[in-house]
Structures are given as C-alpha cells and as structure tokens.
Amino acid sequence: MKWYRVPVEDINKPFIKKIKAGTKSICLVGYEGKIFALGATCPHAGGDLSIGWCNNGKLVCPFHRYSYDLTTGKGSTGQNDYVNTYPVEIREQSVYIGVSTFWEKLKTIFE
Ligand code: FES
Known part of the structure; x- marks a missing residue:
C-alpha cells in the first residue's frame, strides 16, 4: 500500500473536497471530528x-x-451499490491516504 499526503487546511473543521492520490480520485470528508476517504x-x-x-x-x-x-462505503438500503473506501491516517497534523494496487488487493484475497 502506498500512502499519499494530501492537503487539508484544518482537519478539525467539516469539509468535503476532491483530491488525487496516485491515479485515484478520492472524496475526502471531514465530518464530526473524523476524516474519511471514499471514491x-x-x-x-x-x-x-x-x-x-x-x-x-x-x-x-x-x-x-x-x-x-x-x-x-456501502450504499443505503435498496441501492445495492458501494463506493471504495481508503484508510486515513493523521501524522503530525498531516493527512495521509492509503491506496492499494490491484495486485495488492488480489493478494489479500488468497492470504
Ligand atoms: S449520480 Fe449519484 S445518485 Fe445518481
């Protein structure tokens, strides 16, 4: 898994923004004191x-x-869909998003 540092002005304030982490477009959400990363x-x-x-x-x-x-990332009842989610870490007031490659994800299936 590769970790990407992403710019966030104030991690304590609510926000929704689109960022790039490698080739992925990620919706970064600050909500009720936590940070979430979704497709x-x-x-x-x-x-x-x-x-x-x-x-x-x-x-x-x-x-x-x-x-x-x-x-x-699960869709609400009746939608039968989902968006990908990504791990988020806060390190020294900076936000990092973890993105796995296709092969890394495939490997975890067989472990
Ligand atoms: S495009 Fe998002 S609900 Fe239809």
Missing part, C-alpha cells in the same frame, strides 16, 4: 460526490441523492 465518483450515474453533503454519517450524492456510508 469520488458516484456508482449510480457518475456524479461527483465531492459536491455532495453529509447526513447521518452518510455522503449524499447531489444528483439523485443516493447515499453512502462514510465508514464502509
């Missing part, structure tokens, strides 16, 4: 989740209001 593209019809909002621990897509759990 930035809505699986429903490709909407940009970084222009959405948070409600009850979920990230809401602004286009058709599908919503995704900030922790698991």
Whole structure:
C-alpha cells in the first residue's frame, strides 16, 4: 500500500473536497471530528460526490441523492451499490491516504 499526503487546511473543521492520490480520485470528508476517504465518483450515474453533503454519517450524492456510508462505503438500503473506501491516517497534523494496487488487493484475497 502506498500512502499519499494530501492537503487539508484544518482537519478539525467539516469539509468535503476532491483530491488525487496516485491515479485515484478520492472524496475526502471531514465530518464530526473524523476524516474519511471514499471514491469520488458516484456508482449510480457518475456524479461527483465531492459536491455532495453529509447526513447521518452518510455522503449524499447531489444528483439523485443516493447515499453512502462514510465508514464502509456501502450504499443505503435498496441501492445495492458501494463506493471504495481508503484508510486515513493523521501524522503530525498531516493527512495521509492509503491506496492499494490491484495486485495488492488480489493478494489479500488468497492470504
Ligand atoms: S449520480 Fe449519484 S445518485 Fe445518481
């Protein structure tokens, strides 16, 4: 897994922004004192989740209001979809996002 340092002005304030970590577009969310990293593209019809909002621990897509759990990426009941989630670490007031390659993910299946 490769870790990417991403710019966040104030990790204690709520925010939603799109960042790049390697080749991945990630929606970085500061919500209720925690930071979450999810895929930035809505699986429903490709909407940009970084222009959405948070409600009850979920990230809401602004286009058709599908919503995704900030922790698991799982879509709400009836959606049958999900967005990828990425590990987040705070190191000395900087935010790092962990991104695994396809082969690293495949390897974990057989371990
Ligand atoms: S594009 Fe996100 S809910 Fe439709």
